[in-house]
Amino acid sequence: MSLLQLTGVRTNYGPIEALRGVDIHVNQGEIVTLIGANGAGKSTLLMTICGQPKPASGTILFDGKVINDLPPHETAKLGIAQVPEGRRIFPRMTVFENLQLGATLGNPAHFDEDAAYCLDLFPILAKRRDQRAGTLSGGEQQMLAISRALMSRPRLLLLDEPSLGLAPLIIRLIFEVIADLNKTRGMTILLVEQNAYHALKLAHRAYVLAQGQVVLEGGGAELLANPEVRAAYLEGGSH
Amino acid sequence: MAITIQHHLKGSIIGGLIAMVLAVPFIGLYTVSTDQGLVVQTRWSWVVWSGVMVLVGSLAVALLRDVLSARRAGRPNRAAGTKPKRDDALTAKLSKGFAIGITLFAITLPFMPFSDRYIMDVGTTVLIFVLLGMGLNVTVGLAGLLDLGFVAFYAIGAYSFAILSTTLGWGFWVCLPLSGLIAALFGALLSMPILRLRGDYLAIVTLGFGEITRIIILNWQSFTGGPAGISGIPRPSLFGLSFDRRPPEGLTSFHEVTGISFATEHRLMFLYLIALSLVLAAAWVIKRLRALPIGRAWEALREDEIACRSLGINPVASKVSAYAVGGMLGGFAGCFFAARQGFVSPESFTFMESALILAIVVLGGLGSQIGVVIAALFIVLLPEVGREFADFRMIVFGIAMIAIMVWRPGGLLSQRIPTIRLSSIKGEAA
Ligand SMILES: Nc1ncnc2c1ncn2[C@@H]1O[C@H](COP(=O)(O)OP(=O)(O)OP(=O)(O)O)[C@@H](O)[C@H]1O
Ligand SMILES: [Mg+2]
Numbered sequence: 001m002s003l004l005q006l007t008g009v010r011t012n013y014g015p016i017e018a019l020r021g022v023d024i025h026v027n028q029g030e031i032v033t034l035i036g037a038n039g040a041g042k043s044t045l046l047m048t049i050c051g052q053p054k055p056a057s058g059t060i061l062f063d064g065k066v067i068n069d070l071p072p073h074e075t076a077k078l079g080i081a082q083v084p085e086g087r088r089i090f091p092r093m094t095v096f097e098n099l100q101l102g103a104t105l106g107n108p109a110h111f112d113e114d115a116a117y118c119l120d121l122f123p124i125l126a127k128r129r130d131q132r133a134g135t136l137s138g139g140e141q142q143m144l145a146i147s148r149a150l151m152s153r154p155r156l157l158l159l160d161e162p163s164l165g166l167a168p169l170i171i172r173l174i175f176e177v178i179a180d181l182n183k184t185r186g187m188t189i190l191l192v193e194q195n196a197y198h199a200l201k202l203a204h205r206a207y208v209l210a211q212g213q214v215v216l217e218g219g220g221a222e223l224l225a226n227p228e229v230r231a232a233y234l235e236g237g238s239h
Numbered sequence: 240m241a242i243t244i245q246h247h248l249k250g251s252i253i254g255g256l257i258a259m260v261l262a263v264p265f266i267g268l269y270t271v272s273t274d275q276g277l278v279v280q281t282r283w284s285w286v287v288w289s290g291v292m293v294l295v296g297s298l299a300v301a302l303l304r305d306v307l308s309a310r311r312a313g314r315p316n317r318a319a320g321t322k323p324k325r326d327d328a329l330t331a332k333l334s335k336g337f338a339i340g341i342t343l344f345a346i347t348l349p350f351m352p353f354s355d356r357y358i359m360d361v362g363t364t365v366l367i368f369v370l371l372g373m374g375l376n377v378t379v380g381l382a383g384l385l386d387l388g389f390v391a392f393y394a395i396g397a398y399s400f401a402i403l404s405t406t407l408g409w410g411f412w413v414c415l416p417l418s419g420l421i422a423a424l425f426g427a428l429l430s431m432p433i434l435r436l437r438g439d440y441l442a443i444v445t446l447g448f449g450e451i452t453r454i455i456i457l458n459w460q461s462f463t464g465g466p467a468g469i470s471g472i473p474r475p476s477l478f479g480l481s482f483d484r485r486p487p488e489g490l491t492s493f494h495e496v497t498g499i500s501f502a503t504e505h506r507l508m509f510l511y512l513i514a515l516s517l518v519l520a521a522a523w524v525i526k527r528l529r530a531l532p533i534g535r536a537w538e539a540l541r542e543d544e545i546a547c548r549s550l551g552i553n554p555v556a557s558k559v560s561a562y563a564v565g566g567m568l569g570g571f572a573g574c575f576f577a578a579r580q581g582f583v584s585p586e587s588f589t590f591m592e593s594a595l596i597l598a599i600v601v602l603g604g605l606g607s608q609i610g611v612v613i614a615a616l617f618i619v620l621l622p623e624v625g626r627e628f629a630d631f632r633m634i635v636f637g638i639a640m641i642a643i644m645v646w647r648p649g650g651l652l653s654q655r656i657p658t659i660r661l662s663s664i665k666g667e668a669a
Contacts, residue, residue, distance in 0.1 A: 050548075050549060052548065071548070072548035072549055073547075073548050073551050073552060073553045073554070076548070076549060076550060076551035077551055081549070081550075082549045084545060084546065084549060088543050088545060088546040088549075089543075089546070090538075090539050090542040090543060090546065091542060092538075092542055092655050093538065093539070093542065093655075093657070094657045096657075097535070097657055097658065100535060101535055101536075101539050101547075101550055101552075102550055104532060104535075104536070104550050104551050104552055105550070105551035130657065148550070149549075149550075152550070152551065
């Protein structure tokens with residue numbers, strides 16, 4: 001059974017139909033990538049999984065449990081951690097305090113170990129430990145956002161465009177960390193990306209979302225080789 | 240330069256004209272009581288002068304600002320990244336030093352040779368406002384939830400004690416926690432309808448809550464005494480010892496037991512010390528709370544509600560607790576206020592009080608406890624110092640407030656001091 005299973009999920013913003021019947025699933029230990037044009041509904045999908053906005057119809061199963069009606073802080077308790085689009089770190093707080101907030105749901109006994117793990121994952125954060133998070137560079141803020149999400153030891157990590165606005169070298173680093181998390185920690189990851197080339201290379205499986213519907217699915221390498229995908233998301237792209 | 244003067248002159252002339260229009264009712268007309276009753280008289284020259292003053296003043300400010308910004312532009316830019324860290328450490332150190340200094344000063348003040356009734360009285364007022372400021376600071380400063388009706392909790396605390404003591408005969412020390420609790424309850428109650436509100440709407444609803452509370456108190460004659468208020472509220476006692484010359488039944492008096500001759504100063508000192516202990520306790524509790532998950536959640540809520548939710552923080556619980564804790568401190572302050580005055584009436588709980596408390600929090604720099612202390616000192620003492628200016632003291636007060644906000648737009652202490660994680664203090668020190 002899949003860790004996460006969405007069937008016929010529809011989400012509306014008032015009259016706007018952002019998701020029009022989405023079926024996807026994520027198995028334990030997988031990296032699943034979701035690509036799609038701007039406005040396809042990728043962020044909406046991740047947010048719907050978290051519980052805000054709520055789906056108008058369809059079911060979201062997490063670990064066999066229907067989580068359609070749970071608010072974000074409840075889905076977070078079940079072990080779903082989201083790194084939201086645009087990072088959303090706490091700018092006036094220090095790097096370390098951001099990590100503390102990430103550990104809100106975590107076991108306090110694990111805190112020191114997990115903090116050490118994150119600071120080890122991104123050594124630059126260790127140097128910036130007591131600095132205001134708002135003064136970090138964009139790449140460092142993204143690293144912090146990922147670290148913060150890891151602090152609760154989630155079972156499913158949702159990443160919304162982690163490479164947004166980052167330099168190629170930093171993008172490589174971030175993707176390496178994502179692959180590493182999956183390999184060494186067995187972390188299950190649902191990754192939303194514009195950077196289709198990197199994201200598909202990394203993914204076990206992938207979906208293409210267009211106008212609120214899944215239009216293509218398959219293995220990461222398979223989609224990478226797919227001429228339609230190449231034409232729409234890769235040709236002339238930056239990779 | 241000529242161009243900039245001309246450029247500013249236009250704005251200044253408009254400002255001066257507006258000031259003259261505004262000055263007509265406020266300054267141009269005044270009342271004189273004669274044998275025939277009140278008579279309205281005019282003083283047009285004052286109106287003209289106020290227009291001229293605003294014109295010259297605003298021109299001076301604009302030019303000064305030009306000069307300052309020109310000078311600032313000449314200075315090399317501060318590199319981001321390395322600087323804030325040192326500033327943080329320095330601010331933290333300075334704040335700590337100041338906190339210790341002012342605490343020692345406040346504790347020793349009553350025993351100083353120069354401290355008289357007046358100083359004790361003003362000192363106690365400052366402390367009440369510090370306590371109120373600390374309460375509102377939890378809601379506005381830490382959790383970022385605007386509250387323009389904070390005076391409601393102050394009033395609820397004061398009336399809780401007034402009613403409990405006059406009807407049931409309960410003493411100050413029993414009623415203090417009760418008043419806080421009742422105010423906290425109302426804080427939680429208020430937070431319910433406004434969970435979804437933000438900004439302007441939040442301001443209006445909380446403003447309404449403050450006014451509704453005052454109007455209910457004003458009109459519920461049978462329960463609150465209406466406009467006449469409630470008198471005969473007992474004073475606090477020290478382990479059953481009263482500070483009154485003739486102690487109420489069942490109490491012995493402090494001066495008889497200790498053999499110190501009776502002096503009203505002792506009562507004032509005692510009140511001052513109670514207020515000081517309340518403030519110190521509140522400061523300590525808030526400091527601890529900030530480093531606990533609940534306090535950290537408040538601060539995170541102010542920064543980014545969406546991120547909070549995705550980290551598993553329940554925003555409803557955080558908001559309710561922020562209003563409740565803030566309201567509780569307001570309730571303590573109210574209870575103490577009632578005990579100190581021995582009398583409460585709705586007049587003490589107007590919007591002006593809410594505005595003053597909010598001014599303390601904003602001037603102090605949202606979220607800063609030391610900032611609250613400094614701002615409360617400023618807000619209470621400045622009108623006192625300015626007594627010689629008589630009618631003009633509110634103007635001086637206003638100018639000083641504007642000056643502070645111009646020079647320190649984030650408040651006196653706008654640097655947020657990071658919290659230290661409680662459970663790992665030991666580990667980190669090692
Ligand atoms: N809060 C909202 N209110 C109304 N419409 C919204 C809201 N959020 C998103 N939408 C609409 O829903 C659609 C899907 O938006 P979504 O943010 O999910 O796109 P996306 O795939 O994440 O795009 P991008 O790659 O640009 O981030 C868009 O048409 C958007 O305009
Ligand atoms: Mg998006």
